[in-house]
Amino acid sequence: MTDAPTRRPEPAQRTEALESLLVERGLIDPAVMDKFIKTYEQDVGPLNGAKVVAAAWTDPEYKERLLAEGTAAIKEFGFGGPQGEHIVVLEQTDDVHHVVVCTLCSCYPWPVLGLPPSWYKDPAYRxxxxxxxxxxxxxxxxxxPADKKIEVWDSSSEVRYLVLPQRPAGTDGWDAEALTPLVTRDAMVGVAVVAAP
Amino acid sequence: MTAVLDTAGPAAPPRANGELVFAEPWESRAFGMAVSLADAGAFTWDAFRDRLVARIAAWEAEHGAGGPGAPEFRYYACWLDALEDVLVDGGALGGDDVAARSTELAARPAGHDHRDDEHGHGHGH
Known part of the structure; x- marks a missing residue:
């Protein structure tokens, strides 16, 4: 992207130009924008998903609801919003390992995991x-393990996936609050497992 | 400033395996614009996503899927392009509006990066 004949301004400048135009035209309110940015930058992260996973590990009825109707079960925690309209939960088992991707862009369950990490958006991973x-x-x-099947799930505009990792050994009797910190974002995308404490 | 969720204490570690969500301030502005415009009904998220998919596909067609020697993939550059696309397609922006405004902004005298009546520019504040 060096000296093309008509060189485009750098993204930072185009972003500023676009924002000033949209504010002028009354299409965006910077205060509302700031709120959205702060929400996804600071408040919504994989911790939401970790709480959902820990609940499923400790409450069989919740787990059943979560696997049957992910979006509704997640909403019980108050987690919802953009990119969370239809979340399907995939349970890791002894036989099958699930891993999630969005081959076309970067669809990702924002309400439970926050915004995707850079590797998830990377062309090579996808x-x-x-x-x-x-x-x-x-x-x-x-x-x-070689004898374990791997299933790859491609997110779409209709469906976002959340992986329910297997509960690690050595956590018998732990409550949801104690389990939550063990659950990592990567385990909920299916590129890691939850390690024993 | 109290976050809605725990940011410290026993429940914090799942956040700690994250990373900076935005590499540069403009990326967060581009993100915020798309989300608030979709929320306000300026376009549907699917309409935006379609343009994003197209922009990413175009980048990959040109540069490949990140092989050796390929330039670094800039996700939010695609995002910004897609945002302009969906706004131009919907008639909210003319095709040259952003370029024209960029030129105006670039012509500002040095040291005058911020207009006083504007809030939340992408340079950190």
Missing amino acids: ARVVREPRKVLHEMGLDV
Whole structure:
């Protein structure tokens, strides 16, 4: 992107130009924008998803609701909003390992995981995890046993996925509050497992 | 400033495995514009997503999927392009509006990055 004949302004400047135009035309309110940014930058993160997972680990009835109707069960916590209209929960088992991608762009369940990390948006992850999931997961530090099936789920404009990891050994008797900090974002995308404490 | 959710204490670690959500301030502005415009009904999220998919596909068609020597993928640059696309398609913006305003902004005297009546520019504040 060096000296093309008609060189476009840098994104920072175009962003500023666009924002000033939209404010002038009354299409955006900077205060509302600030609120959205703060919400997703600071308040909504994988902690929401971790609470959902810990609840499913400790409450069989909640887990049943979560697997049957993800969006509604997640809403019981008050988590909802853009990119959370239809969340399907995938349960990791001894036989199947689920991993999530959005091959076309970056669809991701914002209300439970926040905004996606950069690797999730990266062309290499998006293309390769479909073709060679076992290898990609290995590169990301997760060795899935050879006899375990890997299922790759491609997010779409209709469906976002949340992975329900397996509860780690050594946590018998732990309550949801104690379990929550163990749950990582990567485990809820399916590129990691939840390690034993 | 109290966050709605815990940011410290026993429930904090799941957030700590995250990373900076936005690499540069303008990215957060581009994000905020798209989300608030969709929320206000200026366009549907699906309409925006379609343009985003197209912009990402175009980048990948040009540069490949991040092989050796490929330029760094700039997700929010695609996002910003898609945002302009959906606004131009919907008639809220003319095709040259952003370029024209960028030129005006670039012509500002040095040291005058912020107009006093504007709030929340992408330079940190």
